[in-house]
Amino acid sequence: MDHLTIARSMFGTTMAFHIIFATIGVGLPMMMLAAELLYQKTKDRDYAIMANRWTKTFAVLLGVGIPTGTIAGVQLSLLWPGFMEVIGRVMALPFQIEIYAFLIEALFMSIYVYAANRISSWMRIAALSLVAFGAVASAILITNVHAFQGTPAGFRVEDGRIVDVDPWAAFFNPSFLTSALHVSFSAYTVGAFVIASVSAFKMLRRGLSNRVYEFHQKALMLSLILGLIFSFATALNGHDTTQMLHETQPEKLAAAEGLFETQTHAPLTIGGFTDRETQEVKFGIEIPWALSFLSGNSFDTKVVGLNDFPEEYWPPLFVHTLFNGMVFIGTFLILLSAAGIVWRKFLKKEKYPKIFMWAFCLSGPLAVAGIEFGWIFACTGRQPWNIYRILSTEESVTTATNLGVLFILFVIVYAILAASVVFVLLYYFKRHTVSDDLAKDEKHGPFSLNSNS
Secondary structure, eight states, X not given: OOHHHHHHHHHHHHHHHHHHHHHHHHHXXXXXXXXXXXXXXXXXXXXXXXXXXXXXXXXXXXXHHHHHHHHHHHHHHHHOHHHHHHHHHHSOHHHHHHHHHHHHHHHHHHHHHHHGGGSOHHHHHHHHHHHHHHHHHHHHHHHHHHHHHHSOOSOEEETTEEESXXXXXXXXXXXXXXXXXXXXXXXXXXXXXXXXHHHHHHHTSTTOOHHHHHHHHHHHHHHHHHHHHHHHHHHHHHHHHHHHHHHHOHHHHHXXXXXXXXXXXXXXXXXXEEETTTTEEETOEEETTHHHHHHHSSTTOOBOOGGGSOGGGOOOTTHHHHHHHHHHHHHHHHHHHHHHHIIIIXXXXXXXXXXXXXXXXXXXXXXXXXXXXXXXXXXXXXXXXXXTTTEEHXXXXXXXXXXXXXXXXXXXXXXXXHHHHHHHHHHHHHHSOHHHHHHXXXXXSSOOOOTTO
């Protein structure tokens, strides 16, 4: 591979690994806060135990998310000096504010972990609220740099020089709000369905006492309710994202839908794969006029096709598959969570059928896969541009060669980190089971949220 391909592969691998921990690191604090709020409202100690146990998982994931995020920052500087030159002059503000967001998250996480049994209930809720705020603020601020790459604002390039820099205009670029909502809703969706997966898997194990089963059932129902809310919100925001792409990155939308000819009443193509030679989506199912309506709330909306752009400006056509994968997973999660809630709350069924339970088990991995598909689609769909219509990826990459060895070493590091996370979580929760925590709570009264428990 040439050094551009290796540089993209190295940074892409880093982000693909980091995004798992970063996303769950945003979603879990929301679940912890929801459990703490339910405990304060119902005085059901099970929710306090949930918040405590999820806190342990969050701490482990945070321990991996921080170094992988640091690696991503270093790689940005070393692999993409042309990009960082623009960012340093125009878009440094989000990076600077993100430091304080992380400080808030870490500070109040420490207070919740080490002093929860020494502070009042409202202070515990305040602490967890600030943890959740810091986590989502960090995600929004970093993602805003990506939003800026697609809709750059706040500067001009004149004779190869950056002039008229307005950091706040760059910060509040046209896709800032849409991007911020999307990363928040999707992260909360992942957090909810990861908990649903674990709860369902535990409920499938034989020999569980009724007390432990009931505990996991409560966690599952909480996850399904929040999962439905945020997966549906993500879908609604996805509609806004489609309209944003129609206005600001039309070739990206055209590639996502495999649309080659500009037209009104454009169809929405589901499934299939894009064939460059025949300029059609093979084996896809077309919904007449739907793409035009999604793009501009009117069937008469003209959607620009790929043939209106030079072919060297076309994104890779496989982004159609990534886009469909993301949409399919999101739709499945909405339907699954809605069906699960109806089955339990409205039909009043005590237990779910096995097929339901295995679907719940798959929901977490599928939600993570959806995040990966979405992130790869967002970044790859912007190609060949690093900063849309201003700086190409080829122009911004380092001139250093011999990156292959570094790439292999980073992959080995990530494999070790992944194995370590799995080992630590399995080891800890095998020694601190739900039944142990429930027994301790019943024996000693109010369950201590202290991390030493």
